[in-house]
Amino acid sequence: MNFPIRPEAASNFATEHDQLFFTITALTIFFTVVVLTLVVIFAARYRAGSKYSRANASNHNTKLEITWSVIPLLLGLGIFVWGAKIFVEQHTPPKEAMELFVIGKQWMWHVQHPNGVRENNTIHLPLGRPVRVTMISQDVIHALYIPEFRVQYHVVPGRYTTFWFTPTKVGKFHLFCNMYCGTQHAEMGGYVYVQEPEDFEKWLENDGTKVAERTPSLAELGKALYDRTQCGNCHGQVDNVRAPSLIGLYGRQRQFTNGMSGVADDSYLRDSILNPNSRVVKGYREIMPQNYKFTEEQILQLAAYIKSLGAAASPNPVTPSVDAPMPTPNTPAPSGDPTSHNLPGR
């Protein structure tokens, strides 16, 4: 039996976190020792019958009160600023971060890499590259927690959440669900594998664990779904009377009929697919059907496809472009959740 006292530090945030953690620990020990030493000394020294003088025992001292209020407050504010600095950094993913999509559901983690490789309850990552994780839950609230990275974030139904980190150590780390989510909560976890970049590329190219034909990328799957659903009947190459074109939509500022405006981000795309009338772009009517039933996987695929049609920030469309012939997905279009056969004991 072993008794570790410090978890491995395996991400860019881990070292920063631990420095702060141990600084607070030093403060905690200092104040605990000071207070408890005084308590013990006073209890012993001024125990009834002891020889020490009780003369001039005062009951209040405003200067003292202010001192022991202001010093802890200032120390606290220092710690606050330090913690806030890291927190803001944790909310500012670098532009070049690679993307990863995670769907939480009772009781498994479903992970999608942008090139279409999927895995369940494991996450493979390359060493040294920032990773931006976009997450959503299909049922209740979960939390994706990797203690060795010192990061976690809730995975909420109905909205995307994101966080990021850069793995800094090759190895196998823990992946936990850290928000109670029902009966098998304790079993909703697995491992994060950080590999050397070349090993990771090899792993990705070989379709994760199994060597097989190349699986279609997320955007390709999205294109197939887009065609199957006949979205193109309305959303064409250019804006038309029924609907705006989706080319170059991602990241663009949109004006809505309700007078509001907003950026077309992941949440907006998801919202507009599931609940199109919530924010209709100025100049259009509420005619988009509202009865599309997509799984969270499928919405991520559609969003990936829309993103591949060009983002407002980068005018060059990411492959595949709309004009290029779309490769047909080699997995036949599944009617339901493509990973449902992996669900444990439901």
Next chain:
Amino acid sequence: MSAVDIRTEEAPRHAPQPSYLQNGHTIKSWLLTGDHKRIAILYLISTGFFFFLGSIAAGAIRWQLTSPRGELMTLEVYNKMFSAHGVIMVFMFLVPTIPAVLGNFLVPIMIGARDLAFPRLNLASWYMYMVGGVLILVAMAMGGVDTGWTFYTPYSSIYSSSQVSLTLVGAFIVGFSSIFTGLNFIVTIHKMRAPGMTWDRLPLYIWSHYATSIIIILATPVVAITLLCVVLERAFRIGIFSPELGGDPVLFQHLFWFYSHPAVYIMVLPGMGIISELMSAFSRKPVFGYKFIAGSSLAIAAIGFLVWGHHMFVSSQSMYQGLVFSLLSFVVAVPSAIKVFNWTATMWKGSVRLQTPMIYALCFMGLFVVGGLTGLYLSTLATDVHLTATYFVVAHFHYVMVGGTILAYLGGLHFWWPKMTGRMYPDSWGKLSAIIIFVGFNLTFFPQFILGFLGMPRRYATYALAPQFQFYHILSTAGATVLGIGFLIPLFYLSWSLKHGPKAGKNPWGAKGLEWTVDSPPITTNFYETPIVDRPVYDYDPEEEERQFQIELDAEREMREKLAATRGGQD
């Protein structure tokens, strides 16, 4: 100033009346009583019963976790066990216990009143408590609830198939018992103070109950409505929290913590009030910084309403909310620090008596300091991102709730036990229990700080994914066993004292305060005639106390020598 408190030596000018315990012996005289002291006893028994149930659940949890695969229970049973532990301990014990037992008994006596302002409302509060408690127990008998005491949506409102609604209705009703008590205290403290009992002569225990009552009546209705909303969504699928129905799951967390963070102060402020009383009484010295301690209670009550978002740093609330809530959490830490420093300074140049209640108070200091300081890790944004919802949080709030509230409660119970029952308990047994609890507590919960730092999530029935946690879990379970024994010991000697304990007299500790001027146990109306308060609160003089102590010591030695001499003469 004379060392003898003239109030305690006052010759009885009235025909003696029966004590509140003797005034009526039928069950009806207890169940329909309006006497705040009898209601306190009803609460003492019922909260004690629920504490016992919650402790059994805790024991089962600790037993399960000795092995990474959890040999004792299935996942489902374990989830129901920790939910039962949380629901019972929070709603049925920690929130009501100090106000409803010691507060009920002492608030009127300490301010010189005959009863609380609304005796029937007080009785109704106990019935609300019992009805809610019985509903929660029925829900458990029907299969129990598996959501944790936090009832996060949409798990609780849509997905859980356990007895959520019944449990929530139970908690909803129990909430009213709190509101009634809080309302009663506020009115009583405002309107029924004896002549001369000015605001700056109020014992700090009363100040802490005053601050607590404000929190109770402002925050409890919010959680009551929130819990009801969950029931509505479950029963009628009215979309409030579930995104499938058009609701917002994170809204629940805001509403829930808007109550449940102030509720932490509902649980701990009365305990802090007890410690102020104990520190002063057993140091024979006025509390250091009276105004700062009283003010800090009010400051905690006010700022405590503005920090709920620190439970939600990683919940998807905005980054800016996180920044503000973190900042305010550091501000709310200061009043608690002020209290600790002032308690310590109270002992300086005091005449310290290390009797059982004081031993409990000193143990409280040890645990509360650690509990408070480890809160800093969780109000700091970056460290909370790692530690939230791990065993670090579990350890932190047990240090505050058990190490703070329960130790203060036990200290208060041992302090006022002679007043409540008229009997003394053996002091050595009392000290022993305090020390066993202190050791057992640290052994149980200190390893959990390390577990949390290592990344052990809370609410895990098994930890097969990370078996390296086992060592600390075994330590923790061993500690829980010691802690359990520590809690059982007072049960025995306190029960024993009821029949066999020596009679206490009015003021067995030599403490100041109106409660020590009345009979032990008090008569039904507490006072034969309305007391007039003509001196400051905590009117101790340590120098005089020392002189008195020497005189007593000398008298005792003389007695012993005389005894030895007579015995020597006989040989």
